[in-house]
Amino acid sequence: VQLQASGGGSVQAGGSLRLSCAASGSIIRIDDMGWYRQALGKQRELVAVITRGGTTNYADSVKGRFTISRLNAENTVYLQMNSLKPEDTAVYYCNADSLSNNPGGEIVAAKDWGQGTLVTVSS
Numbered sequence: 001v002q003l004q005a006s007g008g009g010s011v012q013a014g015g016s017l018r019l020s021c022a023a024s025g026s027i028i029r030i031d032d033m034g035w036y037r038q039a040l041g042k043q044r045e046l047v048a049v050i051t052r053g054g055t056t057n058y059a060d061s062v063k064g065r066f067t068i069s070r071l072n073a074e075n076t077v078y079l080q081m082n083s084l085k086p087e088d089t090a091v092y093y094c095n096a097d098s099l100s101n102n103p104g105g106e107i108v109a110a111k112d113w114g115q116g117t118l119v120t121v122s123s
Contacts, residue, residue, distance in 0.1 A: 001025040001098040001112045008092060008117030015121070016082045021094030021114050023075040026101040033070055033077040033097075037090035037119075044093070048079060062088075084121045091116040 007019040023030055034049035048058045048068035056068055067080040077094055094114040102108050 001027055001030075001096065001100050001110065003094050003096060003112050003114035005092070005094045005114035005117045008119045010120040010122065011084055013085055013121055013123050015084050016080070017084065017119060018081070019079040019092055019094070019117060019119075021077050021096075023096050023098065023112070025098075027075060028099040028101065028107065030072070030075050031097040031099075032095075033068075034095045035068065035077070035079045035092055036095055037088075037092045038116075039087075039090040042090075047092070050077065081119070084119075086121045086123045089119060089121050091118050093117075 002024050003021055005021040009017060011017055031052050032049055035047040036044050037047050038044040046059055047062055048066055050056045050068045050070050065083045070077045093116045096112045098110050098112050100108055
């Protein structure tokens with residue numbers, strides 16, 4: 001399964017960005033999908049996660065400002081980021097727990113990662 005993220009960019013503090021991430025491949029089902037971020041010199045951290053049924057969970061630092069959503073029919077997850085702060089600056093990675101068919105026809109469970117998209121928030 002391949003994840004393609006898009007929507008990063010540069011914005012001033014207080015601004016908004018919307019990230020998108022689409023999964024493709026021989027997908028049987030996508031379960032949890034989420035967004036993580038890694039700032040320079042820091043460890044990767046969870047930003048938000050959403051189950052297939054729509055239950056969400058957020059890092060305390062983004063509650064009330066970020067909203068995660070998904071379209072199951074399109075295997076796509078979104079992250080709407082409002083009231084951005086300089087401390088939100090990071091590379092954002094999407095993540096998906098997938099079931100797919102490999103070339104041999106076997107069912108494979110995997111945790112897949114997108115390539116990362118840079119979000120820069122200036123003060």
